[in-house]
Amino acid sequence: MKHRISGRRLAAAILTLSTVTAVTGTLVTVPAVAVVPAAGAEAADVATLPVDTDIISVGDTGYLTSRKDAGGATVLEWRKADGSVEPVSGATVGHDSTSDFVVTGGGGSTITVRDMTGSAASPVTVDLATEFAAGAKLVGVIGRDLFVQVPRAGNYHDLWLYTPNGEQTRKVQLSGYGNHVSFKVVASAGNEALVLVTTRYESGATFRNQDSLALVDFVHGRPLQHERDTGKLVTDASGALTHDYIARVEARPEGNRIIVDRAGKLPKEIRLDTFSQKAVIVGIVGDVLLYGVPGEAAGNSINPLYAVDLYKADAQPYELLERFSTVAHAPDGAVHARGVKNDADGLYRLFDGVQGSVPVVTEVASTGRNFAVTVLDSKVPTTVDLQQPGTPVRWEWTISRSAFAMVTLTHVATGKKITLPGPDDRPTNPVMEWNGAIDGTSAPNGAYTWHFVAIPGGIGSAARASGTFQVNRQANPHDYNDNGSTDLLARDSSGTLWRDDLSDAPVDGQYTSAGRSAVGTGWQTYKHIEAVGNIGGAAHGDVVALDGNGDLWSHLAKGDGTFAPRTKVGYGWHVYNKITGGSDLTGDGKSDLVATDGDGVAWLYKGTGDWAKPYTSRVSLGGGWGVYNQITAVGNIAGAAAGDLVARDTNGVLWLHLGKGDGTFAPRTRIGGGWNMFSQLVGAGDVNNDGRPDLIGYGPEGTYLYQATGSWETPFTRMSTRLYDGPGEGSAYSDIA
Numbered sequence: 001m002k003h004r005i006s007g008r009r010l011a012a013a014i015l016t017l018s019t020v021t022a023v024t025g026t027l028v029t030v031p032a033v034a035v036v037p038a039a040g041a042e043a044a045d046v047a048t049l050p051v052d053t054d055i056i057s058v059g060d061t062g063y064l065t066s067r068k069d070a071g072g073a074t075v076l077e078w079r080k081a082d083g084s085v086e087p088v089s090g091a092t093v094g095h096d097s098t099s100d101f102v103v104t105g106g107g108g109s110t111i112t113v114r115d116m117t118g119s120a121a122s123p124v125t126v127d128l129a130t131e132f133a134a135g136a137k138l139v140g141v142i143g144r145d146l147f148v149q150v151p152r153a154g155n156y157h158d159l160w161l162y163t164p165n166g167e168q169t170r171k172v173q174l175s176g177y178g179n180h181v182s183f184k185v186v187a188s189a190g191n192e193a194l195v196l197v198t199t200r201y202e203s204g205a206t207f208r209n210q211d212s213l214a215l216v217d218f219v220h221g222r223p224l225q226h227e228r229d230t231g232k233l234v235t236d237a238s239g240a241l242t243h244d245y246i247a248r249v250e251a252r253p254e255g256n257r258i259i260v261d262r263a264g265k266l267p268k269e270i271r272l273d274t275f276s277q278k279a280v281i282v283g284i285v286g287d288v289l290l291y292g293v294p295g296e297a298a299g300n301s302i303n304p305l306y307a308v309d310l311y312k313a314d315a316q317p318y319e320l321l322e323r324f325s326t327v328a329h330a331p332d333g334a335v336h337a338r339g340v341k342n343d344a345d346g347l348y349r350l351f352d353g354v355q356g357s358v359p360v361v362t363e364v365a366s367t368g369r370n371f372a373v374t375v376l377d378s379k380v381p382t383t384v385d386l387q388q389p390g391t392p393v394r395w396e397w398t399i400s401r402s403a404f405a406m407v408t409l410t411h412v413a414t415g416k417k418i419t420l421p422g423p424d425d426r427p428t429n430p431v432m433e434w435n436g437a438i439d440g441t442s443a444p445n446g447a448y449t450w451h452f453v454a455i456p457g458g459i460g461s462a463a464r465a466s467g468t469f470q471v472n473r474q475a476n477p478h479d480y481n482d483n484g485s486t487d488l489l490a491r492d493s494s495g496t497l498w499r500d501d502l503s504d505a506p507v508d509g510q511y512t513s514a515g516r517s518a519v520g521t522g523w524q525t526y527k528h529i530e531a532v533g534n535i536g537g538a539a540h541g542d543v544v545a546l547d548g549n550g551d552l553w554s555h556l557a558k559g560d561g562t563f564a565p566r567t568k569v570g571y572g573w574h575v576y577n578k579i580t581g582g583s584d585l586t587g588d589g590k591s592d593l594v595a596t597d598g599d600g601v602a603w604l605y606k607g608t609g610d611w612a613k614p615y616t617s618r619v620s621l622g623g624g625w626g627v628y629n630q631i632t633a634v635g636n637i638a639g640a641a642a643g644d645l646v647a648r649d650t651n652g653v654l655w656l657h658l659g660k661g662d663g664t665f666a667p668r669t670r671i672g673g674g675w676n677m678f679s680q681l682v683g684a685g686d687v688n689n690d691g692r693p694d695l696i697g698y699g700p701e702g703t704y705l706y707q708a709t710g711s712w713e714t715p716f717t718r719m720s721t722r723l724y725d726g727p728g729e730g731s732a733y734s735d736i737a
Helices: none
Strands: 054-058 064-066 074-080 085-088 094-095 103-104 112-113 124-127 139-143 144-151 156-163 172-173 180-189 194-203 206-215 239-241 247-248 257-262 265-271 281-285 288-292 305-309 320-321 323-329 335-342 344-351 360-370 376-377 384-385 393-399 404-411 417-419 431-433 445-455 463-472 487-492 497-502 515-522 527-531 542-547 552-555 567-570 576-583 593-596 602-605 617-623 628-635 644-649 654-656 669-672 680-685 694-698 704-708 715-719 732-737
Touching: 054 094, 054 323, 074 103, 074 194, 103 139, 103 404, 103 497, 139 194, 144 180, 156 180, 156 487, 206 384, 247 281, 257 288, 281 323, 320 335, 335 360, 376 463, 376 497, 393 445, 404 431, 417 431, 487 527, 527 732, 542 576, 576 644, 576 680, 593 628, 628 694, 680 732, 694 732
Parallel strands: 139 180, 180 239, 239 281, 384 463, 527 576, 576 628
Antiparallel strands: 054 064, 064 074, 074 085, 094 103, 103 112, 112 124, 139 144, 144 156, 156 172, 180 194, 194 206, 239 247, 247 257, 257 265, 281 288, 288 305, 305 320, 323 335, 335 344, 344 360, 376 393, 393 431, 404 417, 404 445, 445 463, 487 497, 487 732, 497 515, 527 542, 542 552, 552 567, 576 593, 593 602, 602 617, 628 644, 644 654, 654 669, 680 694, 694 704, 704 715
């Protein structure tokens, strides 16, 4: 399509802009020389605007708005620059006149024109049906010039200009004879108006309607200058006209496009995304095109007002307002938009900045509504005790409006995190509950951060808050990743050491691994690996290992499931055939070690608490221990003051040696027979989190948990597990610790 465009670029003091008819309640605009309020208005001068109010028209002394009253009826009001409000009675529909003339109607043929400058002149009421013919309707307004579509024979129409001005009233036909179906004034600049014309073309018994754009010099009342029919215009669409640009919306097979013809330059094409396919052209301020899909004044939907620089060849659209509902055009070329900027809801003035720059956005009136979500209150713990599993930790916030909420918890030391979503119904007091797990297993102890975010469903900035908390549990001597639950170590035939993290509570009545991970390789160098509790001063347990040369090495746990490089802590240990550790046998709070030699003598190595020299010189516990093929330190299972030992003889009978607390033991007590089904017995710490240490039996016939009862007479009850229950796993590991 080719348009006649003036090559004159307007000076900064004589700005013009286009207007749009597709925005609710708006028809057309005309340039003039003022704005409401003044461009330099400060925040203190911002007027108050009801939430559900839309902008209709803007003049030099005020602006016309529309809203619903308590009964749902439409109320038109003229809001003056001094803040006063004048009701416009007897009308429900207003039109954008870009002047202080308020043009209103009731949806029929009767139109009223009011001069709102304070003139004593009475409102002028025009009955279009009387002046022209039944069915005549208003299709555009510029100042007090009315553009009227008048029916004639054959269901066709003519376009007339009508200016009610007393003795100087004008009545001019603008369209020549033709099969015109409809007209709509979509924009104006200077003396010219841009008109969308729909024309019917007939061929025998068939016909088709096509749209075209036409220019008319309405100031001098000259006829429409028809443009070539493209067949691509979007019916009933919007447009823009300045002395340098003509913009239109075209339908393309790949979707709608905005096409802008530019003086002295090739046309610019703006592709519309899926959301913007129904976009209307709001106007052009300076060298910036404004467009978007209008929403509702009181709504919360995302309906941005976009801007794109027409002067720069590679310019891309950007968001100028977060949402908008209606627009009107001021006499000085500014656009007034009812919408939201930086979360603040109100009426905004959009004016031309420096050539090629972003339009200046100034708030004219405010509804007092802010779409940003804010945190009003929070109830979050600073210390979380996860000793007892199954007790959820509760987090609660109060926010300013409904939003989708979530909180992310991050373990500072490891970076492990979990995100807890809020309720689906998006209340203003979202509550989240945490079961104490991360990545399917118990969360580590230590410092955490929490980050809360509440994201509104429509427009508005998200609320954010953050803080810290501490997770605490009692120390578990068999815990290597500092999450309170027991870990079991198993060495396979290749020398790889594996760690299984046991959950604190049974699943379907059985204890199982919450996750298996490889600790490292090369562990085949050791004859025996033993969990010995905390010898390094940390909250988690450590291990010692005896190699083939008789040297004893310690591996201090890092607290993340891995171990530090080994440290040699003894030599000459080849004289011992059994070692066990992890119990405090002397009542001093430190983990001790027991070893038996080939003569059946048991030796006590008291813990020092020094990781570099973890044990004192040995002290004899006496002979007779050679009758046992397995000795296991199990901790305090009988409720006394010190740790205990269990020992299995060659007949498979298990015996209890209750510790006296001084490194010696009471006479042994028989627990029961049949324990030779296990290749290893492991003092596993408090597996079931009841405050008492437990025993695990591992062998080809299955792995079982023996829960401590607290009674020395019947110290254990057995529970089946799903540990090492894969094919061949019951004999696949040479050491369990």
